[in-house]
Amino acid sequence: MLNRRNLLIGMALVAGAMSASPASAFDLVEKGKLTVAFTGDMPGSGWRDGKLVGYDGEIMQHIADKLGLKIKPALMEWSGTIASVQAGRVDVMLGTMGWTKQRTKIMTLSEPIHYFKNGIMQSKDTNWDTLADLEGKKVGTITGFSFVPELRKIPGLELNLYDTSDAAVRDLLAGRIAAVIGDPPVISYAISQNPDWGMHFKAFTDNNPDFPLLTGMGQTVFGFNKADDDLRQAVDKVIKTMWASCEMKDIGARYGLKGGVWYTADGQNFRADVDRPDNYTLPECSN
Numbered sequence: 128m129l130n131r132r133n134l135l136i137g138m139a140l141v142a143g144a145m146s147a148s149p150a151s152a153f154d155l156v157e158k159g160k161l162t163v164a165f166t167g168d169m170p171g172s173g174w175r176d177g178k179l180v181g182y183d184g185e186i187m188q189h190i191a192d193k194l195g196l197k198i199k200p201a202l203m204e205w206s207g208t209i210a211s212v213q214a215g216r217v218d219v220m221l222g223t224m225g226w227t228k229q230r231t232k233i234m235t236l237s238e239p240i241h242y243f244k245n246g247i248m249q250s251k252d253t254n255w256d257t258l259a260d261l262e263g264k265k266v267g268t269i270t271g272f273s274f275v276p277e278l279r280k281i282p283g284l285e286l287n288l289y290d291t292s293d294a295a296v297r298d299l300l301a302g303r304i305a306a307v308i309g310d311p312p313v314i315s316y317a318i319s320q321n322p323d324w325g326m327h328f329k330a331f332t333d334n335n336p337d338f339p340l341l342t343g344m345g346q347t348v349f350g351f352n353k354a355d356d357d358l359r360q361a362v363d364k365v366i367k368t369m370w371a372s373c374e375m376k377d378i379g380a381r382y383g384l385k386g387g388v389w390y391t392a393d394g395q396n397f398r399a400d401v402d403r404p405d406n407y408t409l410p411e412c413s414n
Contacts, residue, residue: 159264164220239346246330274340344394370410
């Protein structure tokens with residue numbers, strides 16, 4: 128039996144959809160609109176003058192424009208974004224989300240939009256950059272982050288979970304915790320905008336196979352409901368053209384994501400033979 132999506136695609140093909148807007152082939156929450164769950168944490172995402180802004184947001188806005196779709200914003204806390212995708216309440220979620228094998232089991236994930244290394248937000252009085260530096264300390268992070276189980280494995284670490292980055296940073300500034308492990312772009316941007324905090328960010332120097340999410344190369348991706356893989360594939364085509372033109376790098380520069388670390392796949396390719404073919408290679412910006 129044909130499901131609704133297959134029926135829509137079949138009708139579009141019969142009608143000569145190749146010359147029509149790609150949006151006609153998608154089974155969206157609301158016709159003609161791309162409903163996007165996002166957290167509003169800059170530099171990743173925000174909403175201004177009727178458009179998504181931020182690094183993730185600007186890329187998604189560009190993609191929607193290319194697909195002939197209007198953005199319908201759905202601002203929410205991080206802990207609700209993935210659940211909303213799974214429940215079909217939104218079409219896609221963003222928010223500097225890192226790729227993990229576990230997430231491939233509950234969502235279909237896009238091509239990477241940039242790379243990153245996790246690290247420690249801390250006072251300028253300290254220079255912690257290893258897992259061992261966190262032993263025996265009170266550390267904050269965000270509910271739902273993929274590396275939470277790895278943080279729990281660090282000896283003596285007392286973990287505090289928060290719904291938002293703002294809440295975690297407030298406790299750090301108040302001295303209630305010693306460090307925050309958060310989204311590197313969000314943390315770096317916040318520090319750059321608030322030099323009076325006296326904080327800095329140090330990336331982990333470990334390369335520990337027992338802590339791959341904390342110390343390995345991360346990939347920031349968009350998440351879709353598994354039933355919407357046709358939409359994900361269309362989004363990926365646009366992302367690939369943006370990598371080829373180095374548009375990713377141009378957008379990133381507007382939000383403080385400067386330097387090759389964000390645009391070079393310098394690390395293990397975990398996706399080959401997981402949610403991509405075994406000969407899959409990660410995109411990069413060559414300029």
